[in-house]
Amino acid sequence: MKPTNIKDPEFFHRVVDCQYACPAHTPVPEYIRLIAAGRYTDAYMINWESNVFPGVLGRTCDRPCEPACRRGRVEAEPVAICRLKRVAADNKSDISGRLPKVPSRKNGKRIALVGAGPASLTVARDLLPLGYAIDLYDEQAKGGGFMRSQIPSFRLPEQVLDEEVGYILGMGVVTHFNHYVDSLKGLLAKGYDAVFVGSGAPRGRDLPKLPGRQDADASIHIGIDWLASVAFEHIKDIPKRVIVLGGGNTAMDCCRTARRLGGEEVKVIVRSPFADMKASPWEKEDAIHEDIPIIDNHVPLEFVVEGGKLVGMKFDRVEARYDADGKRSLVSTGAEPVFYPCDTVLMAIGQENAFPWIERDIDIEFDQWEMPAVDRITFQSSNPRVFFGGDAAFGPENIITAVAHGHQVAVSIDLFCRGEKVAERPLPGTTLISQKMGIHEWSYDSQIDTDARYKVPHADKAAALSDRRVEVELGFDVATGYKEAERCLNCDVQTVFAESLCIECDACVDICPTDCINFIANDEEESLRQALRMPALNLDQPLYVSAALKTARVMVKDEDMCLHCGLCAERCPTSAWDMQKFLYQVTKAAPIL
Amino acid sequence: MTYIRPQFRHPNLPTNELGFTRQHYEGALSTLCAGCGHDSVSAAIIEACFELAIEPHRVAKISGIGCSSKTPTYFLGNSHGFNSVHGRMPSVATGANLANREMIYVGVSGDGDTASIGLGQFAHATRRNLNMVYIVENNGCYGLTKGQDSATADVGSASKKGDPNPYEAIDLCALALQLGATYVARSFSGDKAQLVPLIKGALAHSGFAFIDVISPCVTFNDTPQSTKGYEFVREHMEATGKMDFVPVRKEITADYEPGYTQEVTLHDGSVIHLYKEGADSVRDRDAALRAVREHKRRGRILTGLLYVNPDSQELHHILGTVKTALRDLGEADLCPGSQALTNINNSFR
Ligand SMILES: Cc1cc2nc3c(=O)[nH]c(=O)nc-3n(C[C@H](O)[C@H](O)[C@H](O)COP(=O)(O)OP(=O)(O)OC[C@H]3O[C@@H](n4cnc5c(N)ncnc54)[C@H](O)[C@@H]3O)c2cc1C
Ligand SMILES: Cc1ncc(C[n+]2csc(CCOP(=O)(O)OP(=O)(O)O)c2C)c(N)n1
Ligand code: SF4
Ligand code: SF4
Ligand code: SF4
Ligand SMILES: [Mg+2]
Numbered sequence: 001m002k003p004t005n006i007k008d009p010e011f012f013h014r015v016v017d018c019q020y021a022c023p024a025h026t027p028v029p030e031y032i033r034l035i036a037a038g039r040y041t042d043a044y045m046i047n048w049e050s051n052v053f054p055g056v057l058g059r060t061c062d063r064p065c066e067p068a069c070r071r072g073r074v075e076a077e078p079v080a081i082c083r084l085k086r087v088a089a090d091n092k093s094d095i096s097g098r099l100p101k102v103p104s105r106k107n108g109k110r111i112a113l114v115g116a117g118p119a120s121l122t123v124a125r126d127l128l129p130l131g132y133a134i135d136l137y138d139e140q141a142k143g144g145g146f147m148r149s150q151i152p153s154f155r156l157p158e159q160v161l162d163e164e165v166g167y168i169l170g171m172g173v174v175t176h177f178n179h180y181v182d183s184l185k186g187l188l189a190k191g192y193d194a195v196f197v198g199s200g201a202p203r204g205r206d207l208p209k210l211p212g213r214q215d216a217d218a219s220i221h222i223g224i225d226w227l228a229s230v231a232f233e234h235i236k237d238i239p240k241r242v243i244v245l246g247g248g249n250t251a252m253d254c255c256r257t258a259r260r261l262g263g264e265e266v267k268v269i270v271r272s273p274f275a276d277m278k279a280s281p282w283e284k285e286d287a288i289h290e291d292i293p294i295i296d297n298h299v300p301l302e303f304v305v306e307g308g309k310l311v312g313m314k315f316d317r318v319e320a321r322y323d324a325d326g327k328r329s330l331v332s333t334g335a336e337p338v339f340y341p342c343d344t345v346l347m348a349i350g351q352e353n354a355f356p357w358i359e360r361d362i363d364i365e366f367d368q369w370e371m372p373a374v375d376r377i378t379f380q381s382s383n384p385r386v387f388f389g390g391d392a393a394f395g396p397e398n399i400i401t402a403v404a405h406g407h408q409v410a411v412s413i414d415l416f417c418r419g420e421k422v423a424e425r426p427l428p429g430t431t432l433i434s435q436k437m438g439i440h441e442w443s444y445d446s447q448i449d450t451d452a453r454y455k456v457p458h459a460d461k462a463a464a465l466s467d468r469r470v471e472v473e474l475g476f477d478v479a480t481g482y483k484e485a486e487r488c489l490n491c492d493v494q495t496v497f498a499e500s501l502c503i504e505c506d507a508c509v510d511i512c513p514t515d516c517i518n519f520i521a522n523d524e525e526e527s528l529r530q531a532l533r534m535p536a537l538n539l540d541q542p543l544y545v546s547a548a549l550k551t552a553r554v555m556v557k558d559e560d561m562c563l564h565c566g567l568c569a570e571r572c573p574t575s576a577w578d579m580q581k582f583l584y585q586v587t588k589a590a591p592i593l
Numbered sequence: 594m595t596y597i598r599p600q601f602r603h604p605n606l607p608t609n610e611l612g613f614t615r616q617h618y619e620g621a622l623s624t625l626c627a628g629c630g631h632d633s634v635s636a637a638i639i640e641a642c643f644e645l646a647i648e649p650h651r652v653a654k655i656s657g658i659g660c661s662s663k664t665p666t667y668f669l670g671n672s673h674g675f676n677s678v679h680g681r682m683p684s685v686a687t688g689a690n691l692a693n694r695e696m697i698y699v700g701v702s703g704d705g706d707t708a709s710i711g712l713g714q715f716a717h718a719t720r721r722n723l724n725m726v727y728i729v730e731n732n733g734c735y736g737l738t739k740g741q742d743s744a745t746a747d748v749g750s751a752s753k754k755g756d757p758n759p760y761e762a763i764d765l766c767a768l769a770l771q772l773g774a775t776y777v778a779r780s781f782s783g784d785k786a787q788l789v790p791l792i793k794g795a796l797a798h799s800g801f802a803f804i805d806v807i808s809p810c811v812t813f814n815d816t817p818q819s820t821k822g823y824e825f826v827r828e829h830m831e832a833t834g835k836m837d838f839v840p841v842r843k844e845i846t847a848d849y850e851p852g853y854t855q856e857v858t859l860h861d862g863s864v865i866h867l868y869k870e871g872a873d874s875v876r877d878r879d880a881a882l883r884a885v886r887e888h889k890r891r892g893r894i895l896t897g898l899l900y901v902n903p904d905s906q907e908l909h910h911i912l913g914t915v916k917t918a919l920r921d922l923g924e925a926d927l928c929p930g931s932q933a934l935t936n937i938n939n940s941f942r
Contacts (some may be wrong), residue, residue: 070901074604448601503811563599
């Protein structure tokens with residue numbers, strides 16, 4: 001293999017598993033260390049710079065970082081990254097003085113944002129410090145998009161959302177709430193320099209052809225519409241017996257909300273096997289904990305209506321078969337259909353994009369699925385003045401993805417408005433700094449605690465079920481937050497190797513607790529991975545290869561299991577190994593902090 | 594300020610026949626200087642015991658005084674140990690061995706501990722063919738007392754801030770060969786591929802198994818003028834040939850490389866395969882001595898297995914001692930009473 005080029009920002013970036021997996025690349029270990037140090041406001045600001053909604057995300061993020069977290073590879077469970085974010089948000093002090101300054105003299109460019117969800121709000125935050133004038137349109141009465149209309153308040157209290165939406169609106173966004181944009185052509189005609197479409201994926205799927213659908217219409221709701229009606233208090237109760245169709249997070253929010261509005265026998269009925277459900281494991285757990293059975297492998301056959309009234313639903317029992325490629329098909333078991341009685345059905349079987357307000361003659365290409373053609377890096381559409389992001393760009397995702405899109409859109413809009421090429425993206429900012437303070441002394445806590453993952457305490461179940469506004473998760477207290485923070489392995493503190501100093505004494509090989517380091521004859525990557533002291537089987541993690549040493553061997557380190565404990569550097573007599581903190585920052589349109 | 598070894602290990606760590614991983618053979622975290630060769634020797638001992646699936650409680654580690662003699666703390670933390678007096682490891686090992694012949698004795702010493710203060714003790718343990726592994730971690734200096742030249746320092750070799758050594762060096766392998774050691778090897782702490790099979794062979798050997806491991810002292814004797822530094826040893830070492838150790842139970846699986854030129858079956862049935870050039874037999878003591886001297890004359894360091902006598906008779910055999918450990922004898926056997934003593938005394942009259 002060729003010697004590793006550690007100057008390439010992507011090399012060490014991959015080693016910081018959580019940050020790499022985070023769509024917005026939040027510097028996770030950096031903020032976790034600040035939490036451990038009790039510097040909650042600083043920890044919050046690092047998050048705010050990167051993911052814009054730390055308080056919201058600390059409660060609701062889909063947390064792709066956690067399955068990626070290295071800790072989950074060396075022991076049973078990852079660091080509770082997401083809930084630590086909440087610790088920062090819960091314990092911070094007033095941050096108003098730390099918000100970016102917005103120039104009173106504008107730069108003369110006007111931008112329109114359609115939709116006030118996380119994508120648009122991120123674009124607004126990133127562009128305001130540069131002097132852009134921002135007009136924000138949303139058909140709802142307040143900002144937040146789906147974070148407000150969909151995510152139930154027992155998971156996300158309204159004041160947390162209000163606070164974080166407020167920081168951005170307070171920076172000088174001109175809001176046009178209760179304003180449905182019914183024509184993009186019309187909006188473009190207002191002379192905006194660029195328009196951002198952050199309108200989400202607002203249409204819930206239906207089962208229009210299922211027998212009984214029309215007759216039972218009064219007792220059937222589309223899940224996301226129903227949740228929005230609950231959020232805006234148009235709906236305040238629900239009959240006792242409820243069936244929720246679907247296996248995603250929307251289904252989990254529907255069933256748990258139904259329990260709080262008077263549903264006593266609430267069931268989730270899903271086509272797929274339990275293990276294949278789209279809902280996150282913790283959402284399923286929470287639903288089951290609230291006495292909601294999840295009945296899997298049941299495909300809806302019919303809404304059963306008697307005397308003009310919905311009395312239940314019939315289902316076909318199926319089993320999942322997987323072909324050689326792992327493709328699943330649900331095959332009927334041939335057993336008698338089952339009947340489940342109910343008074344109401346909530347349908348949470350998926351969401352779609354819909355752009356009835358975008359004319360098809362304004363140079364925006366749409367594909368056969370009625371999705372706009374959007375560049376995956378610049379987020380520009382075929383009409384150079386129009387950008388898409390969040391759920392509107394490529395279909396429903398989640399908040400953190402919408403935020404990540406928002407940052408890139410802001411960069412694109414700024415480049416576009418300055419007449420520069422949007423495809424020429426600025427490089428991420430990186431720094432690499434030695435952490436050595438002295439003998440056995442590092443400026444990070446290199447000691448590795450063995451504590452198992454801490455559980456977030458929950459509110460009393462009866463109290464939680466009696467009021468949809470009672471937040472279920474209570475968050476870590478400061479002491480538990482500290483202990484959980486100490487579980488982080490500091491994967492951003494990199495082992496940096498200087499071959500010119502190495503005397504090949506093997507001290508690092510001998511001390512490394514996880515057998516990462518090898519001095520070995522060079523070879524092709526595939527053979528080298530097998531030849532290591534512990535074969536490097538995780539292809540997601542890179543090998544760090546040195547240039548040839550005096551003995552003609554090379555140093556090969558498998559980054560996969562490195563604990564970042566610093567013992568290699570500690571035991572190296574010549575300081576050929578050093579522990580250096582790598583900070584990777586996605587470039588924003590304007591510096592935020 | 595933290596310097597604590599994490600508890601976590603690689604999740605795919607292999608296990609041996611006992612179900613143990615290497616972690617079960619580790620000891621306390623080393624307090625030696627960073628980069629000391631002795632730590633690599635400890636790692637090699639851990640690896641050898643792990644691979645041979647030795648039950649840690651069957652091992653007794655015995656040492657004298659010196660950085661090298663401190664190392665038994667840093668490996669086999671679940672084994673027995675005795676850190677004795679400077680140069681006196683052989684007598685403690687002899688006593689322990691005579692009391693309990695069922696243990697595996699691993700002696701660790703230094704060049705000061707063995708070739709200076711302990712030379713007399715070393716000589717007698719060797720000539721008695723005491724059943725033990727005797728490892729000298731040879732750095733050509735007294736590391737623990739700040740690097741004074743030891744008796745194995747070569748003429749002209751200079752340590753940090755030291756003058757060139759004017760005295761003739763003791764070659765411990767040559768000495769061991771002359772004194773009747775029955776397994777003699779030399780190796781380098783920086784070459785585990787060679788050292789680990791040598792230690793395995795020594796553990797399987799019945800009799801006095803001596804390994805002189807050149808193990809650089811990074812702090813006092815890793816200078817360009819030293820003949821015991823990493824760079825010098827790497828540039829000047831030559832191996833007798835590659836060696837494979839095939840433990841008894843592995844033989845059927847034949848997971849060794851074919852093409853060996855010599856085969857030695859040890860006392861316990863395990864086999865050593867040597868891939869070596871030349872006609873000299875590894876069982877030829879004189880040839881081994883010649884080879885050591887010859888290499889030295891050419892300024893080279895000869896490493897590898899130099900000599901083995903698989904049919905050797907260890908001390909218990911020579912003395913005709915009781916077959917079990919003394920702790921397994923009853924009081925009547927251990928203390929037969931004053932009449933028995935009188936009878937013995939009378940037999941000498
Ligand atoms: C039930 C449910 C629960 C969810 N839970 C989570 C969760 O826990 N964690 C998570 O990360 N994600 C969750 N999501 C997904 C997440 O809410 C979305 O991915 C995210 O909000 C998308 O952000 P966005 O900025 O693209 O648009 P959205 O948040 O969807 O906002 C779009 C806004 O545009 C407005 N709009 C649309 N068209 C027009 C128009 N023509 N004129 C004016 N306004 C318009 C809409 O009213 C809406 O306010 C959930 C989704 C649902 C349905
Ligand atoms: C009886 C006695 N004499 C002298 C000493 C001082 N002393 C301690 S260690 C040592 C030499 C150790 O050298 P070596 O065995 O080569 O070990 P190294 O530290 O080099 O590994 C000496 C002379 C002592 N501890 N006891
Ligand atoms: S251990 Fe810490 S730095 Fe490493 S992946 Fe997990 S949260 Fe990130
Ligand atoms: S920091 Fe060094 S010693 Fe620690 S696990 Fe990583 S490579 Fe091994
Ligand atoms: S002084 Fe020399 S022999 Fe002793 S620990 Fe340090 S490097 Fe090793
Ligand atoms: Mg010494």
